[in-house]
Amino acid sequence: MKSIVGNRLAGLLASTTGAVAVRASKVLAWNALRLGFQLVWAIALARTLGAEGYGIFSGVAGLAVGLSGLVGAGLGLRMYQDAVTNPAVFDRRWAQAKRALAWSGLFLGSAFVAAAAVWDFLPDATIVLFVAVAISELVMAPAVTLIAFGYAAKGRMADSAMAPALLSLARMVAAGVFLLAPVGATLSSYAVLHVAATALAVLLLTWQFRRTVPIGSASSAVDSGDIAIGMGFTSIWFSGAALGSFDKAAALHWGGAVSAGAYTASHRFASLLALPVEALLMTALPHLFKARFEPENGWGVIVKLLLATTGYGLLAGVALWWLATALPWILGSAFNESVEAARVLAWYLPVFCLRSLAANILLAFQQKAWRFSSEMGALLVLLVLVASWAPAGGGVAPAKALLMTEMVLMLAMWARVLPLFWKLRTGTQ
Template identity: 40%
Template sequence: MRKKWSFEPVGMRWFRPPGALARGTLGVTAWNGARILVQLIWIVMAARLLGADGYGLFSGIAGLAVTIGGFIGLGMGLRMYQDVAREPTLFATRWSQACSGMVLSFLPLGACYLLLSAVIFPGLDWGVLLLIGGAELLGAPLVSLVAFAYAAKGRVVLAAAVPVAMAGARVLAVVAMMAIQPHPDLRSYAWLHVLMTGTAAFCMLIGAARLLDAHWQPSRLSWSDIKSGLGFSSLWASGLAFGSFDKTLALRYSSAVEAGTYAASQRFASIVAMPVEALVSAALPRLFRDGAGMREHPRLLPMLFLATFTYGMAAGACLWWSAGALVWVLGPAFESTIGVTKILALYVPLYCMRILAAHVLLSRGAVRYRVMSEIIAIATMALTMSQWVSRDGAMGAAKAILATELTLVLLFSFGIYLRRRFPH
């Protein structure tokens, strides 16, 4: 058969409409850019309002609540995401199961949070623990559930917009606190924090009901449903623990000021890496289908790896050179963030590669391996934090999280290799 030649002008190639993945990535990146900006505003305003000690206390308490909050819902939200991405007709059933899981799990996990708080933070104000815990144990998981629902239905741009609303609500909490009381204590801010978080969660649920017809029909969860969800719950919780429990450990083994210094630097480093999360989130439905044998885009993984590695290296270099700017942004109380941020600049490319590898393992069904790897990494974090933070403060915490990220990247890479070598 004679080959047909195309004489499309070279310049016209630049005017081709972007593909679905490119459009989704651009939309998600735009909303993540907004989230980066809003979270950056919140970090700066909260740090200036509460000071290094108040910000350190808030980050440590919230880190514990977020870690336990990963089990809220019994993993039904992430299960809904996977199943509906593959079979859209399951949405109504999986949404109702996810809402039922939230109701069933809140009280026992809330009691677990209070018990651990009494052990880890003896002497802290119980009012502060209850308020911050309520926001992170109920409000934040509800918002995540709504984001999962949008993503499961293929509306990844709206899924990326949901956390922006949550971040914006928390900025409003700081603004309101500044207007009411210029020099508040942590308990005063915690009241507004939980109020704004709850309002944002309620609005997100109303929006999902209207746009997705997401209505809760109380449904009975079978043991097989709970067992399946718990696997995802362990996955989600271990991921949250890895990103939040470090602040709790920093507060446990050092002063509130040192914990605040580390928390501020680590949050800036995480914000720098957010565009990679946007890219991987936009590609996750395709990764799920690819993991199920639907090879729509054979070059998807190599392209994601190249983009992630390139961005991670560039972002880490930028964070290194701009480390001194954090003191100017946060105030003189955070002067020691310069050295901590330079260490965390090395952490950024590892963090980016870990995000990609974690999602690849999830899409390949390697949930158990990923959870076990993250448990090993959390144990590594706890061990290194206990040894280094008490000795070197915030610098020790930064070195510990760098060692932990390296451990997890190696474990995830080995898991991907095993999946490729032995698919079954």
């Protein structure tokens, strides 16, 4: 499956994205590896924990991953954008981003655990799980994102894609160890392995980054102006992360662990199939940043990306529909509900691909307020729909809620992108 999807996307890119496709080839290779690592991780974890345990872990992890959008105060993404257009500012922006990452991660991780201790919002999860997830997803894993941004800011897009792939590899190994553990291994014991794997990946990536990317000394001082600018970036980073992760926690809270596990498993496969488009858009983001200043080329880049994302989204949707019936065989009979949920998400994939393209265009064209308000409004719609449908709808209810939400969000974003595209096409941007 992985090679078929990768080959189809490679052919599509070659015919539609020109120079961007050449730069995307290595990124695609790393993301294909990442896809494979995450696929094995998900299967091993689901088969070991069952639908209930997998749903509990995914719900807690989803809540933390959503909050991780606040870690770093947006200064990592600011570094990426500024260094692309002015490489001389890299050292200063890197120092600021690294400092902000440290204090914000510790603060949010502590707050996450404290909230879990005093507010029983996910009663099936233990405090040990909350602590482990806080350390891995709020304190350590954001460093991988910062390293990926650092590589991308230097134009090293393949290395940027390598960073999250290595993290996925480490976690796959942890899940494999857990799968082979003696009978009686618990969710809490896997949580410890998850932390250890994340720590190992962060240490290796940090060593590799320092060895290959020269960084000069610069002040790491962050003033109120830096925070104000960073908040513009962190708002959209948070809203995007929350929209892509809070659904698991909501499914666990309102639908129960088994239904959450079935939904999360189907969503995991949908997310894996969407990874090649994320690779393409990550590679194309510097071109989109420059498109505002190069209208003669910018509109062509957007058209090619539109063709690529639409074509791949349709192919991915067909693939997920076809694969849906195999999910109980791959994951175990406890995941029978995943079949119907996956077929709903097959319709979601092309919508998600088009929405992701629009979101990146809004970011590149300094339309952060529109993107943030659209995503936060969509998040509210999603939570309301899950709360209304999940108690009686099983694992398919969150999938239907997500599909409806993504359709609304896609329309809201393209309503803003199309006027921008027209201005670019006519040279009035």
